[in-house]
Amino acid sequence: MAIHPEHKKLHIAMLPWLAxxxxxxxxxxxxxxxxxxxxxxxxxxxxxxxxxxxxPSKYSPYIHFVKIPLPLVENLPETAEATIDLPREKIQYLKIAYDGMRDSVSQFLQTAKPDWIFFDFAAYWAGPIAKENNVPSVFFTIVIAAVLGFCGPAPALMAGYGSLDELQVLTTSPKWVKFPSTVAYRLYEVLRMQDSFIGNVSEASDIYRFGAGIQSCDLLALRSCSEFEPQWLHVLEELHQKPVFPVGQLSPLTVDNGDDEKNVAWTGLESTIKQWLDSQEKRSVVYVAFGSEVKPSQDELTEIAHGLELSRLPFFWVLRKQLGEFDTEMIELPEGFEERTKGRGVVCTGWAPQLKILSHESVGGFLTHSGWSSVVEAISYEKALILLPFLNDQGLNARLLEEKKMAYSIPRDEREGTFTRDSVADSLSLVILGERGKVYRENAKSMRELFADKERQEMYVENLMEYLQEHREIKKENGDTTQIKES
Structure with a gap:
């Protein structure tokens, strides 16, 4: 249907999880x-x-931040408002506090009357309160189609898993995937995140939250593109029987963030980082970072450190020794490590400008946890990937990237998840220098256009917005009674 120009602009509420x-x-x-x-x-x-x-000032007139304080919750420190502030075992209390925001969110919907609300997995209650307030909802998940498709239909997600024996099914490709695929969890990954599937002290497990969110929404949106994982997007359409919209990869190179990460001046401490990178040979440096929520165990940290040392490659390592100020178990580098690698390697225990580092020509590869934002950033700057997944969707991301010959995973014990310093060193050398690693280096370059093309990204957002606008017009013409039909 035609959309009148004066009706085109929408008001969209966004409710992401606190990570x-x-x-x-x-x-x-x-x-x-x-x-x-x-x-x-x-x-x-x-x-x-x-x-x-x-x-950037150009977005300020259009993006308004709505501040809703967290309620006080026992066992949750008052200043902890995001997962970055907490060790993993305390995140369940953050979910309890987040669930305590629902009345305030409902009040906002009543008064602001947005045209749509986009909500995340943890806010599984947002779909029902949106319906109560006559606001259509989008379940927007940051995971890719392969992850969501692997997890299965909403009723199965909401049913959950009662035991370790039931969880073993997650280590094989599910029956609803009709094409050959290696996308599945490793046993050690399942064991490490049992609480996500079985539950914790919050009112719902993570897997239940995903299922309930998908079931209650009017439309499913996710960080993907049809050229990258068309079969998995089809799986989602078949499983959920509702509109499924990929929104693109959301590369930092496809939106104006106020500066060009490659050309903007490096200031303060950043200048010291740049000087060190400038002194290294092109594509020789391993950048090491595991995101804001991953802290390796002490044994894992020791093997990573010795592996970097054995590889003889220059490295820049962003290391989180603790997960927020309330994490009492700090990990430490092996004795003498920094002295032995001085000049060849840098360990940064604070914030580092990841995009600027990845954009530097001396960086040849990225040792990462496989979080999708880090993957997108690496591919946007044509950096080869060496993977060491730990939690959540990281293992499934790694399987898909391996399938597509876009990354190489460090070999690990299937049950324990352990790895050796030799496997770290060998994997880094293979991807950065070896003939066998050439395919990963080349695919990092060839996939850049798919991940970081501005026109393609614009197309995905435009497709979504046209659908949202059209539905608003249909609602108006039908007195707000029309349900969304699959397009």
Whole structure:
């Protein structure tokens, strides 16, 4: 149907989970939507909003931050408002506090009356309260289609898993995947995240939250593109029988963030980092970082460190020794490691400018946990990937990347997840220098266009917005009674 120009602009509320690996992709999508003149109400807690990257002035008129404080919850420190502030065992209390935001979110929907709300997996209650307020909803998940497709239909997700024996099914390709695929969890990955499947002290397990969110939404959106995983997007359409929209990879190179990461001046401490990178040979440096939520065990840290030492490759390592100030178990580098690798390697225990580092010509590969934001950033700058997944969707991401010969995973014990310093060193040398690693280096370059093409990214956002606009017009013409039909 034709959309009248005066009716084109939408007001969209966004409710991401309280993890920067979720909030930042939501914010990237918000910028793409704001670029088209639509209004965004971005809902989060006061401290999280203050820690988000400053918006370029061009987006400020369109993106409004809505601050909703977390209720006080026993066992959750008052200043902890995101997963980055907490060790893993305390994140369940953050979910309890997050669930306590639902009345405030409902009140916002009543008063602001947005045209749509985009909500994340943890806010599984957002779909029902949106319906109560006559606001259609989008379950926008930052995971890729392969991850969501592997997990299965909403009723099965909501039923959950009662025991370790039941969890073993997650180590094989599911029956609803009709094509050959190696996408499945390793046993050690399942064992490490049993609470995500079986539950914790919060009112719902992670897997239940995913299922309930998918079941209650009007439309499913995810960080993907049809050229990259067409079969998995089809699996989602078959499983959920509702509209499925990939929103693109949301590469940082496809939206104006106020500067060009490659050319903007490196300031302060960054200048020291740049000087060191400038002194290294092209494509020789291994960049090592495991995101904001991963802290290796002490044994894993020791093997990674010795592996870097054995590889003889120059490296820049962003190391998180603890997960927030309330993490009492700090990990430490092997004695004498920094002295032995001085000049050849740098260990940074604070913040580092990841995009600037990845954009530097001396960086040849990225040793990463396989978080999808890190994968997208690496491919955007044509960096080869060496994978060491730990939690959540990381293992499934790694399987898909391996299938596509886009990355190489460090070999590990299937049950324990252990790995050796030799396997670390050999994997790094293979990908950065070896003939066998040439395919990973070349695919990192060839996939850049798919991941970081501005026109392609614009197309995905435009397709989504056209659908959302059209549905609003249908609602108006039918007195807000029409249900969304699959397109």
């Amino acid at each position: 920067f690996g979720h909030m930042l992709p939501y914010l990237e999508l918000a910028k793409h939507i704001a670029k088209k003149g639509h209004k965004i109400s971005f809902i989060s807690t006061p401290r999280n909003i203050s820690r988000l990257p400053k918006l």
